[in-house]
């Protein structure tokens with residue numbers, strides 16, 4: 001019975017050593033992906049070309065693809 005306890009202790013010790021030697025599979029913390037908000041594509045009121053909302057030229061509440069089309073109007 002005494003040897004059984006010793007045997008178990010040795011096995012557990014070996015398992016712990018083996019676990020400690022294994023390469024850690026912990027991945028480096030990855031940057032949390034930013035939620036990508038799809039940008040609205042708005043049609044130019046003059047020519048109908050779709051442009052990202054942030055790049056639209058606004059005039060009279062209408063989106064235009066460029067300053068020139070904003071000047072020309074719809």
Ligand SMILES: [Zn+2]
Nearest residue numbers: 044047065069
């Ligand atoms: Zn246009």
